[in-house]
Amino acid sequence: MGGLLTFEVEHEELKETVRKMVTTAGSAVDQKLRLIDALQHLGVSYHFESEIEDELLNMSSTTDLLSDSNDLNSIAIWFRLLRQQGLHASADIFGKFKEGEGNFKVSLASDVPSLLSLYEACFLAIPGEDILDQALAFATQHLGSGNKIMNPNLVEEVRFALLRPIRKRLPRLEARRYIDTFNMDDHQSSKENSASLLRFAQLDFNIVQRLHQEELREIQQWWVDLDVATNFKYARDRIAECYLWVMGMYFEPKYSQGRRLLTKLIAVMSLGDDTYDNYATYEELVPFTEAIERWDINLVSNLPECMQRLYALYRDSFDEIEEAFAADGRPFAIVYAKKALDTLLKAYLMEAKWRDEGYRPKLEECMQVSLVTTCFTFLTIVSFLAVPEAATEDTFHWISTDPTVLVASKTVCRLMNDIVSHKFEQERKHVPSAVECYVDKTGLSEEKVVELLNEEVAKAWKDINEEYLMMNRQPNVVAAKPPILDRMLNLARVIDLIYKEDDGYRNSHLLKHYVVSVLQEPVSLGV
Numbered sequence: 252m253g254g255l256l257t258f259e260v261e262h263e264e265l266k267e268t269v270r271k272m273v274t275t276a277g278s279a280v281d282q283k284l285r286l287i288d289a290l291q292h293l294g295v296s297y298h299f300e301s302e303i304e305d306e307l308l309n310m311s312s313t314t315d316l317l318s319d320s321n322d323l324n325s326i327a328i329w330f331r332l333l334r335q336q337g338l339h340a341s342a343d344i345f346g347k348f349k350e351g352e353g354n355f356k357v358s359l360a361s362d363v364p365s366l367l368s369l370y371e372a373c374f375l376a377i378p379g380e381d382i383l384d385q386a387l388a389f390a391t392q393h394l395g396s397g398n399k400i401m402n403p404n405l406v407e408e409v410r411f412a413l414l415r416p417i418r419k420r421l422p423r424l425e426a427r428r429y430i431d432t433f434n435m436d437d438h439q440s441s442k443e444n445s446a447s448l449l450r451f452a453q454l455d456f457n458i459v460q461r462l463h464q465e466e467l468r469e470i471q472q473w474w475v476d477l478d479v480a481t482n483f484k485y486a487r488d489r490i491a492e493c494y495l496w497v498m499g500m501y502f503e504p505k506y507s508q509g510r511r512l513l514t515k516l517i518a519v520m521s522l523g524d525d526t527y528d529n530y531a532t533y534e535e536l537v538p539f540t541e542a543i544e545r546w547d548i549n550l551v552s553n554l555p556e557c558m559q560r561l562y563a564l565y566r567d568s569f570d571e572i573e574e575a576f577a578a579d580g581r582p583f584a585i586v587y588a589k590k591a592l593d594t595l596l597k598a599y600l601m602e603a604k605w606r607d608e609g610y611r612p613k614l615e616e617c618m619q620v621s622l623v624t625t626c627f628t629f630l631t632i633v634s635f636l637a638v639p640e641a642a643t644e645d646t647f648h649w650i651s652t653d654p655t656v657l658v659a660s661k662t663v664c665r666l667m668n669d670i671v672s673h674k675f676e677q678e679r680k681h682v683p684s685a686v687e688c689y690v691d692k693t694g695l696s697e698e699k700v701v702e703l704l705n706e707e708v709a710k711a712w713k714d715i716n717e718e719y720l721m722m723n724r725q726p727n728v729v730a731a732k733p734p735i736l737d738r739m740l741n742l743a744r745v746i747d748l749i750y751k752e753d754d755g756y757r758n759s760h761l762l763k764h765y766v767v768s769v770l771q772e773p774v775s776l777g778v
């Protein structure tokens with residue numbers, strides 16, 4: 252215990268040292284940019300949110316500093332950091348790196364660090380920015396061409412970036428990866444500053460990990476008591492993965508209560524998904540759905556025992572949510588949550604009906620229903636429980652209008668999920684996925700359809716980016732603030748992690764490495 256306390260004292264001291272690094276006046280812009288970038292990679296920027304915002308705001312008004320420069324690396328980092336923050340940065344700034352109206356200058360192809368920064372900046376594009384599409388194609392081609400990169404750290408950064416750009420990475424997983432590969436020599440600050448930064452990040456990672464472990468232990472206890480293997484034999488048993496999912500939505504200590512509640516809820520929804528998808532018949536699901544809609548336990552009394560248990564689980568989770576919303580002075584929120592749950596279960600019911608009737612929906616019908624069964628409206632609303640300062644009644648109203656950012660994150664979920672899981676699902680009796688419906692509609696090959704759907708996913712990411720910029724263009728839209736938008740951005744990032752190559756939720760061994768590295772193994776502190 253003495254040891255833990257010593258670490259905590261050291262952590263507090265280092266926090267102030269790092270804060271000073273962020274706020275020190277007079278540092279060169281490019282150094283500040285790299286410091287903020289490093290803080291974000293290391294997963295500790297949440298301690299300095301207002302300081303970072305001030306710094307970036309200052310930089311957004313000093314564009315001329317960079318517009319006269321030919322330092323592509325700094326310009327690309329500047330562009331990315333500002334856009335991530337929802338601040339204005341024009342893509343035109345990259346125009347000077349092109350040969351007139353043509354392609355990007357060939358001479359850039361050998362400057363791997365700048366090329367990498369340009370590549371990363373492109374993932375902050377909004378719809379219609381052709382110059383960034385061009386830049387992305389250029390950077391991807393040259394980064395992937397086996398360029399003679401000497402520094403092994405850089406080789407690894409490029410490899411990983413091509414797999415998953417920064418914009419799509421979950422902050423907590425990135426922190427673990429970056430801490431493990433942090434190389435003092437790659438940073439522009441002094442050796443002493445780099446060492447403080449790294450030590451602070453290591454201590455912070457372990458302190459937060461202990462909190463996560465405590466939360467997960469409590470949740471696991473609840474889960475063990477449910478005895479899924481006996482009571483829901485047909486269902487996937489995935490509590491650690493559900494926790495990983497929610498930790499992806501928010502990892503910071505202040506969201507602890509939200510994580511506990513939301514993990515339990517997702518676990519119940521996972522049982523629900525399996526019950527609707529491959530256990531119950533449509534005839535059984537009609538009274539079940541109505542029972543929840545009306546909270547009338549009598550309607551489930553003739554149903555199989557597992558469905559009665561599931562009803563009780565939904566009811567208990569919902570009571571907990573209601574209590575928590577009421578306790579922090581937002582009793583109105585529960586009405587939005589209930590409406591989202593009812594809409595969700597009706598959509599599940601529709602899919603069960605189509606499945607049992609062997610109906611092949613048209614693409615538009617399929618998408619209308621299957622965007623709802625991503626559960627994202629419901630999950631987002633419940634996630635606001637943990638952000639009381641930002642999520643006001645206006646926010647709940649706004650989210651119920653299905654804003655672009657929500658539709659975009661649902662689109663990422665539905666299409667990526669269908670692309671990797673449709674083959675397995677079609678082997679069982681399952682409603683056709685977006686892939687089959689698209690093939691039906693167009694007559695194109697499955698391979699071509701998957702390519703087109705991936706383009707839709709890329710477009711949805713641009714829509715998410717645009718919503719961040721709208722936030723500052725329309726300051727009166729009270730609903731769209733970073734802690735609100737970040738929930739939907741992170742949901743899309745979770746999907747990219749779980750469904751990029753395969754269905755990692757079904758084949759959960761694929762996620763084992765992440766569970767172990769962020770929830771089990773502490774970062775080594777050296778001496």
Ligand SMILES: CC(C)=CCC/C(C)=C/CC/C(C)=C/COP(=O)(O)OP(=O)(O)O
Nearest residue numbers: 517520521524528624625626664668672756
């Ligand atoms: C990906 C997705 C829809 C996530 C919703 C969020 C949520 C409730 C996650 C819990 C796990 C779950 C049900 C995953 C989807 O299963 P599945 O692949 O069987 O989903 P499907 O039945 O909608 O295709």
